[in-house]
Amino acid sequence: MPIVTKPSKQLVKKVPLAFIRKIADGHGRANVIADLNVTPMVDMLTMLVIFLLLTFSASGEILTITRDIVLPKAFNAVELERAPIIAISKAKIAFEGQFVMDATDISNERYVDFVLPPLKERLERNRDQWRLTHQDKTFDGNVIIQSDNSVNFVVIKMIMMTCAQAEYSQMNFAVLRTDRAGSSVGPAEGGEGAPAH
């Protein structure tokens, strides 16, 4: 018997049920074997691929969204680039995913010079490691600050000062990009406009 046979009624010939064979044979009635029209399916799959390719982000996922950090929304924001991440929630401060210190007791009275020593130490260690592995490049000092909406400015201020002390002078605030109407800039007067830069 040939391995490849022409698709036809023979597919159900070996079914040991007489009424099935009868139906399959047709006996003048419509054949139960029908070809499936796959052209619309290919169209749909092509559209899906085009849509996914258009929305594809080559940079991948830089930030990890955690439950205790709700990012603020902004319209005029640029694409994220890979840099060390300082995550700030109401309760704690983390650097590159590792716990650094509690954020609940940060105040001007406790840290009079506005510098958080545990964070400064981690930043300096990270900076020194970078310099050791990139000896032919100059240190750009980029850092991403991923903070919760409701964190007070006193914490942000101290983190910024600590970053500046550790030579991380390019501070990038992570935000959730949204449309004009959903941000503080409000809807455009003459329709939706592109970001300023």
Next chain:
Amino acid sequence: MAGGGAPTPAKGGKKSVDFTVNLVPTIDLLSVLIAFLLITAVWTQLARIQASQVLPKTSPTPQDEDPDKEKPKKLLIFVQPEEVTINFTNVDPVAVPPVTFKKADGDLNKLVREHIKKVSSDTALVVDKKKQAVVIASSDNVEYRQIIEMMDILIDNGLPGISLADANVVKGMLPDDPNAPPPGGASSPAPPQ
């Protein structure tokens, strides 16, 4: 049809001109591509807003020493939980007085947005957009969200050079402040600490 890949035999033993393309490999390829793209897709639109910090001055700059040289104008925004004050440094405070918007007056963002739009189009108040010409000073109990909203409004009005500072920067520069300098003598912002 779809599953075919060979010419359909015609009546009379002649070769048919109809040819069906085998679409099964195409469907396989597209399915694999969709699976890959769905797995690697990033659905949350994360982005960043850049800012610098007003650092303490260690020594006076040559510009500070030269009293005749015109000092650059700076837009100063002081954010508090219930109000926002907008002021200019190195301009005549009588001609351009500081403006305070309160939450009780309406949507704070809208009020600030309209004022910033007005002042950013005023040629007499043009600040150097390339330099860090905008300072957002904030009191300690202001939420991070409010700062980002202010930054978003400023960038939307073509002022991307934003520096952040603490409330000490605006000491003596607010309208109700007893330490306010005399008219015409607005000084550059004091550094924090």
